[in-house]
Each structure stands twice: as structure tokens, then as C-alpha cells.
Amino acid sequence: MISMARKTVLREPDGFLKVYKHKPGAEKNRTHYCPGCGHGILHKLIAEALEDLDIVDDTIMMSPVGCSVFVYYYFDTGHFQVAHGRAPAVATAVSRANPDSVVISYQGDGDLAAIGGNNILQAANRGENIVVFFVNNAIYGMTGGQMAPTTLPGQKTTTTPYGRDPKTDGYPIKVSELISQLTAPVYVTRTSLHDAANTRKTRAAVRKALQNTRDKKGFSFVEVLCMCPTQWKTKPIDGPQWIIDNMLDVFPLGVYKDITEDAPLTVRPTPVHDSDSVKKALDYKESKAELTRLDVPELFRKTSLRVSGFGGQGIMSTGIALAHLGMEYGYNVSWLPSYGPEMRGGTANCSVKIQDGSIGASEATEPNIIIAMNQPSLEKFEKIMQTGGALLYNSTLIDIEPSRDDVKVYPVPITGMADELGDTRVQSMVSVGAFAAITGLFDPAEINRLMPGLFAGKPEKVIKMNEKAIMAGYNYVKEHFSS
Ligand SMILES: Cc1ncc(C[n+]2csc(CCOP(=O)(O)OP(=O)(O)O)c2C)c(N)n1
Incomplete structure (x- = not known):
């Protein structure tokens, strides 16, 4: 019998930069993320999808404040670093100015659901042609583990040392459920990274959402339950189990909305690029230089x-x-x-x-x-x-x-x-x-x-x-x- 050995080729997808050169010294590090963090897994799923869909050069990513800011170091795409919570607003501008680009807003739960809560709702409600990857780790990762809007009842954080008490701190905000109630979004789903099967589902969701944006279908939203062992105070290996034990009941997985098939193309008025028509529209008067130019080297x-x-x-x-x-x-x-x-x-x-x-x-x-x-x-x-x-x-x-x-x-x-x-x-x-x-x-x-x-x-x-x-x-x- 002839057996054919299967060869597995492991390599970095083309969506990633080959050298992480943006920060002096960072090229030596493979990653900035803590052991067991889910960001790296989601990064890989996105980078592979960008390569497979052949959209690396068309993609522009928003890196907001939080651990998500590091996307800037890894992806071989265009980038905007944006103010806390403002990724959907900047993504709106970028997508409208460059309608053929694939604009990604990659955000954490503090960024998206706290300081940027209104920003995301308005962008979703306008049906912007962008894709949002929402990393829900139930805590503020970067700043040392404060309560996020998605922190679970009873969960201890540095700002809820006795556990989040809904009576004083409110209930976790279920963002996918909220967004799916709006008319405009075409695809809203919640997935998780806690095991291989769910990571595969996340992979599929990432691809579908990116395809939607590429095909100008409108607003797509992928919430991903993501490990943060450092701030959960668990061992890296126990992160997935923490999701199973604590998050799945509060944040049920599944597709919350999918009208991709019926969605009309997002057609926006063509932005005016030529300054003459802008000047005309604004009734702009050329200001006269007061002084005659000198002979300047x-x-x-x-x-x-x-x-x-x-x-x-x-x-x-x-x-x-x-x-x-x-x-x-x-x-x-x-x-x-x-x-x-x-x-x-x-x-x-x-x-x-x-x-x-x-x-x-x-x-x-x-x-x-x-x-x-x-x-x-x-x-x-x-x-x-x-x-x-x-x-x-x-x-x-x-x-x-x-x-x-x-x-x-x-x-x-x-x-x-x-x-x-x-x-x-x-x-x-x-x-x-x-x-x-x-x-x-x-x-x-x-x-x-x-x-x-x-x-x-x-x-x-x-x-x-x-x-x-x-x-x-x-x-x-x-x-x-x-x-
Ligand atoms: C305007 C402003 N407010 C507050 C901060 C401090 N800050 C930095 S990251 C962060 C929270 C980020 O949490 P999250 O979005 O959940 O991302 P993670 O780090 O968990 O991935 C905060 C409050 C800031 N940088 N700018």
C-alpha cells in the first residue's frame, strides 16, 4: 500500500507584516500579547482571510485605544490609530472617502461599549459599509483590569473588588443583541475562541463579514468572546474554561441577524475630491497675500x-x-x-x-x-x-x-x-x-x-x-x- 504523507506547512499569512518594525525593538518580539490572550488567534484568522480573499492591499484597519491598538504592529494593511471609542466614526470617514476599500474597526469592550458606546450604535444605525470585530474579554485589559460594560455579575475586577453587583453597577451590556435590533446592519454574530470548533466558527464569521464589506453589503459585526487570563487572574491554560464557566450563559453564541442575501448594495454619494467644487459649494473667497514674496532659497x-x-x-x-x-x-x-x-x-x-x-x-x-x-x-x-x-x-x-x-x-x-x-x-x-x-x-x-x-x-x-x-x-x- 502506498501511503502519502500529509505535509503541513505552517507559515504566516500574507495579511501579516513580515517584520514587526513599527516600534523600535518590537521586531525581536513575536507578539506583544500576554500568554493565553485571544487577540493573537483572532489576528491570525483575520490575516488568513485577508490573504485568501485577496484584499490585503484594499484593507484599512482602525486601531483604537486598548490592547487592540497593537493591530498596527502586525497587519500589512493601511492603518489609522484612533481616539478611544472613535473607531467607528473614523472608519465611516475612511470608508466613505474610499468606497472600494475594506475598512475594519477592531475594538475591545471598554473601547466599543463604554467610551465608544454611542459611536458604534450610530455607525451601525447608518449601515456604514464597515466590518467591526468586537473583542469581548469582559474587562479592561490594557489598563490593569477595571470593570467593562461586559463584565459579568459577580466578576471581581480592580474597580469591583467584591464582584460586579448589578444593583450598583448595572448588568453586562449585550452588544450583539442591541445592534441586531437596528434596521441597517446586515450581519451580526457572536462567536468564541474557547475551543477548536468555536474557533472554526469564528473563522467562518470573520470571512463572511469581510466578504460583506468587500461586496459593499453594509454593516457587519462579529463579537468574539476572547481570553484575557492576565486580568482574569487565571493561568493561561485555564482561559478557555473561564469562558465556558462564566461567559457563555450571559453571552449566548450564535447569529443574531443575517440579511446579507437580501441586502442592497451600500451606495453612498460620491465624495467630492476636487477642491474647486468644494470651494464653489462653500462660496470660498481666495484670500489675497498681503505681501510680495521674497527671493527665498x-x-x-x-x-x-x-x-x-x-x-x-x-x-x-x-x-x-x-x-x-x-x-x-x-x-x-x-x-x-x-x-x-x-x-x-x-x-x-x-x-x-x-x-x-x-x-x-x-x-x-x-x-x-x-x-x-x-x-x-x-x-x-x-x-x-x-x-x-x-x-x-x-x-x-x-x-x-x-x-x-x-x-x-x-x-x-x-x-x-x-x-x-x-x-x-x-x-x-x-x-x-x-x-x-x-x-x-x-x-x-x-x-x-x-x-x-x-x-x-x-x-x-x-x-x-x-x-x-x-x-x-x-x-x-x-x-x-x-x-
Ligand atoms: C480618552 C481616554 N480615556 C481613557 C484611557 C485609558 N484607557 C486605555 S485602554 C482603556 C481600556 C481598554 O479596554 P478594552 O477596550 O476592553 O480593551 P482591552 O485592552 O481589554 O483589549 C482605557 C480606559 C485612554 N487611553 N484615553
Whole structure:
């Protein structure tokens, strides 16, 4: 008898990235997830389906706040990282703007049923052509095990240490049941990952839901009961049994709604992409540039700037002033403040773009000029500068040398000059003047003309002081550095 050996080929599906490179260091880890977590299983089912349906390149995933945010690291699809609970809203926009794409909203129970409870109901009710994978692990995983809307009666969490008591904490929200009551959704199902048979059913549900979206059938919702042994305080191996013992009675599995066959195609009005018709519809008036453009070097006709320093050094005002001036000269401009934890003692920063063409992203990820007002800023932002850019730094407060030798360095005693003028606060305007001299974008005389507009309502004395500060910064650069 001839027996044919069956060969099992194990490999990662094409839906996954080959290297998890988005986070430095993460490429070494196979996964971020805890032992026994269900996210990895669901990821695999989705990644395989994306490959088999040949939609990897058409797919755009929303990664929200919670452990689900990590989908960004694994899937070889387009991604949006979204605010807590807002995945269905962003997915709506993405799907409407790109009707041929397959938009996935992958959400946890805290994200979807608590902070995002209304968002999901409204998207489902509108029948958006998106697929939602709802990971129900009955707890907030990422933040350390607080009660979720799906936490079970009696379940102990860090915020219900004696167990969830429906009298005070309400009952678990049954999201599939709720969504299935709405008219628009076409497919609503609840599956589980606690054993092989149910994982196979989840696999089928994932595929059906993705097919629905690909075929523009409308809103599909797959709730998946998912292990979270870390926050359930069980051993990883006991996670599946925890689902059987605790979740199945409260969250019965099954298809809650399926009108896929009869669903009409989701037809949305074609989004208007061309700006002329938008301008016309809005009765938009082109604003006239107030000032004639100067002869600006090529590099700075696409100015991408980071201004950075201590909170209180006028970093944000410097950025706003420069963006405002750029506008007066008829450039397209953007200003993006960064209020991070940096505000507490480290660096506060903002990005400014002043450009001829259209501006894509407003964050200056590779600036061609930086203004570093203190040492942490210099250390942080010189690293991301473009070769050939200009590094303007405050030599009053920074006594180290920049490490980059492929950029042009402008040490200017910005704070010292402001002090000499009589007020440390005008240091931001000294840097504005120095910036004008380096880039050639602004004529300092014209800047002065704009001062009343920039400092509307301020006393004449303050305006004069700021004008002097701009001229001081401008002249210092002109006198000390060749152009
Ligand atoms: C606006 C906002 N509120 C609160 C938080 C804190 N937070 C981060 S994750 C999370 C809960 C996530 O739980 P869940 O959606 O169940 O996902 P899991 O981590 O269990 O997969 C919370 C409350 C936040 N990041 N942003």
C-alpha cells in the first residue's frame, strides 16, 4: 500500500507584516500579547482571510485605544490609530472617502461599549459599509483590569473588588443583541475562541463579514468572546474554561441577524475630491497675500520647522507668529502644537510648515530647520533633521555643541539678547528675527508692520519691545553668519 504523507506547512499569512518594525525593538518580539490572550488567534484568522480573499492591499484597519491598538504592529494593511471609542466614526470617514476599500474597526469592550458606546450604535444605525470585530474579554485589559460594560455579575475586577453587583453597577451590556435590533446592519454574530470548533466558527464569521464589506453589503459585526487570563487572574491554560464557566450563559453564541442575501448594495454619494467644487459649494473667497514674496532659497520654499524649548519660553507663540507671517506672504501654512507629558519640565514643541505647495501632514517629522531654545530640545530634535538643514539654537542656555555636522549651525544667544532688551519674554521674537534672516522668508521691516496684528490689543510699549527683539535676532544672524 502506498501511503502519502500529509505535509503541513505552517507559515504566516500574507495579511501579516513580515517584520514587526513599527516600534523600535518590537521586531525581536513575536507578539506583544500576554500568554493565553485571544487577540493573537483572532489576528491570525483575520490575516488568513485577508490573504485568501485577496484584499490585503484594499484593507484599512482602525486601531483604537486598548490592547487592540497593537493591530498596527502586525497587519500589512493601511492603518489609522484612533481616539478611544472613535473607531467607528473614523472608519465611516475612511470608508466613505474610499468606497472600494475594506475598512475594519477592531475594538475591545471598554473601547466599543463604554467610551465608544454611542459611536458604534450610530455607525451601525447608518449601515456604514464597515466590518467591526468586537473583542469581548469582559474587562479592561490594557489598563490593569477595571470593570467593562461586559463584565459579568459577580466578576471581581480592580474597580469591583467584591464582584460586579448589578444593583450598583448595572448588568453586562449585550452588544450583539442591541445592534441586531437596528434596521441597517446586515450581519451580526457572536462567536468564541474557547475551543477548536468555536474557533472554526469564528473563522467562518470573520470571512463572511469581510466578504460583506468587500461586496459593499453594509454593516457587519462579529463579537468574539476572547481570553484575557492576565486580568482574569487565571493561568493561561485555564482561559478557555473561564469562558465556558462564566461567559457563555450571559453571552449566548450564535447569529443574531443575517440579511446579507437580501441586502442592497451600500451606495453612498460620491465624495467630492476636487477642491474647486468644494470651494464653489462653500462660496470660498481666495484670500489675497498681503505681501510680495521674497527671493527665498529652494530649501525654505518648503519650510518644515520644529520650535522647541521649555514650557514658558514662548514656543507656541513663536510657531503661531511664523505661521501667521507665512500666510501674509501667501504661503500655505500649518501649525501643530505638541502638548505631551513633555510640558512638565522637559520640552514643549510645535511644528510649523510654510510651503509653496499643498501641505500633507502638519507634523514636521524631518524638519529642515529647528529652533532649539534649551538643551533637551537640541538633543531631541537635531536627530531628526534633514541633511543640509539649519539648526538655530539658544547659545545662552545651551553650552554643548550640536552633534550633527551635516547641517548648518547657528548659535545665537537668544535669551541673553532678550535680557539685554529688558524682558526675557521677548526671546521668542528674537528667534523669529533670527529665523527670518536664516530662511529669507520674511523682511524684518514687514514683520514690524505686522506686529500690531500679531499682538492685537497689546500696549504700544510691548509692541515696540517685540519689534526691537525681532530686529536684534535678524541683525545678529546677518552679522555673524554668512548666508
Ligand atoms: C480618552 C481616554 N480615556 C481613557 C484611557 C485609558 N484607557 C486605555 S485602554 C482603556 C481600556 C481598554 O479596554 P478594552 O477596550 O476592553 O480593551 P482591552 O485592552 O481589554 O483589549 C482605557 C480606559 C485612554 N487611553 N484615553
